Amino acid sequence: MHRRALLGGALAAPRIVRAQGTNQARAIRVVNAYGAGGTADIVCRLLFGRLSERTGQSYVVENRPGAAGTIAASVVARAPPDGATLLYDATAHSVNPALFGPKLPYDTRRDFLPVFLSLVTPNTILGSKFFAPRTVPELIAAARAAPGTIDAGTSGIGSAQHITLALFNAMAGVQINHVVYRDAPAARNDMVTGRIQLQSSNVPGSVGHVGAGTARVIAHTGREAVPVLPGVPAVAETLPGFETYEWNGVFLPAGTPEEIRRGLNAALNATAAEPAIAAKLVALGGLVRPNTPEEFTDFLDGQSALHGRVVREANIRAD
Known part of the structure; x- marks a missing residue:
């Protein structure tokens, strides 16, 4: 960029x-x-x-x-x-x-x-409030401890969010499952209720969770701080060079x-x-x-x- x-x-x-x-x-x-x-x-x-x-x-x-x-x-x-x-x-x-x-x-x-x-706008990693990991290092540790047991929803094959998940798997050396939904709201509903642990989303789709407390924004995928997600770290702080x-x-x-x-x-x-x-x-x-x-x-x-x-x-x- x-x-x-x-x-x-x-x-x-x-x-x-x-x-x-x-x-x-x-x-x-x-x-x-x-x-x-x-x-x-x-x-x-x-x-x-x-x-x-x-x-x-x-x-x-x-x-x-x-x-x-x-x-x-x-x-x-x-x-x-x-x-x-x-x-x-x-x-x-x-x-x-x-x-x-x-x-x-x-x-x-x-x-x-x-x-x-x-x-x-950066993408984000959203975590269900029922999912224990709260940081990128904790997420990586959980995924390495139990490969193939964590599910992340996106709105489609080849979407920006799918690209984000695939790049995360590659750079972190983990295997988080890709679950395809018909649209982002459907994935978000299942993540919020705990049917899946994660959603690969974007900033506009994540902002509402900050005030509502319905899910945790674990990280964003940009290089710089995102004003509407105060305190949310970048994935790159754990995986240098990560950016989508x-x-x-x-x-x-x-x-x-x-x-x-x-x-x-x-x-x-x-x-x-x-x-x-x-x-x-x-x-x-x-x-x-x-x-x-x-x-x-x-x-x-x-x-x-x-x-x-x-x-x-x-x-x-x-x-």
């Missing part, structure tokens, strides 16, 4: 520019790869709702969830490169090339232009004129920098600062390399 651009000092906020050189009477279609109510949907609607107000250009969010984001991405990959159709995608975009290989119906590098990295994130971002179809890409990036940076919007992103555990298309591309390259390595070494399969 490029900390200077994404987790470090803020870049100068760009002036507001019209996001597209298109007719403002025509609505811009934002194809969201995830369902209503999740983190990606919340951030997408927050940004594009405010962007519509700022620019007078209508942005219409269309949720097209399914198949690890490939349904929405396929739609946008085939769209005319005129700025009228955008893709709002997340971590799966950097996992899918390794997960699906030649079966992927598009090329993530060839068919899309990265525009704006809208959210980066869930991210959201905006893409255009390849071939879209560069002036459209730059205008949209500038407008999204300006929108995300508004105090009210920035505060809501921080409340979700967001660590992003203003970024350029080049910085987003560099970030994607790093994430794709990490995710590809974990998928191969853990032998993660989509089927």
Whole structure:
């Protein structure tokens, strides 16, 4: 991760520019790869709702969830490169090339232009209140003492949380079982009630447990302290170099004129920098600062390399 651009000092906020050189009477279609109510949907609607107000250009969010984001991405990959159709995608975009290989119906590098990295948030390890280990060293010790007896739920094969669990197993030298659920709330319910001991989650899905006391946030997977999880340590304090994130971002179809890409990036940076919007992103555990298309591309390259390595070494399969 490029900390200077994404987790470090803020870049100068760009002036507001019209996001597209298109007719403002025509609505811009934002194809969201995830369902209503999740983190990606919340951030997408927050940004594009405010962007519509700022620019007078209508942005219409269309949720097209399914198949690890490939349904929405396929739609946008085939769209005319005129700025009228955008893709709002997340971590799966950097996992899918390794997960699906030649079966992927598009090329993530060839068919899309990265525009704006809208959210980066660490993942977390949540522990049931009925589970004795309270720290990462205690969790590792318990897993080594009884291999294959601890279960951790995630929302899907190849998800950011699955990647986190697989990397934890590899770096800690343990065998924590991966239990796949239809969605994160289903995994959370079983973890809270003690049917499974752990959930590999993200910061937005973990914050509520801090005040409610329904589960323990054992650790987060970022490098720096997470303000909305006070006192929660990083996994890297025990396993140096451990770092995983869930991210959201905006893409255009390849071939879209560069002036459209730059205008949209500038407008999204300006929108995300508004105090009210920035505060809501921080409340979700967001660590992003203003970024350029080049910085987003560099970030994607790093994430794709990490995710590809974990998928191969853990032998993660989509089927």
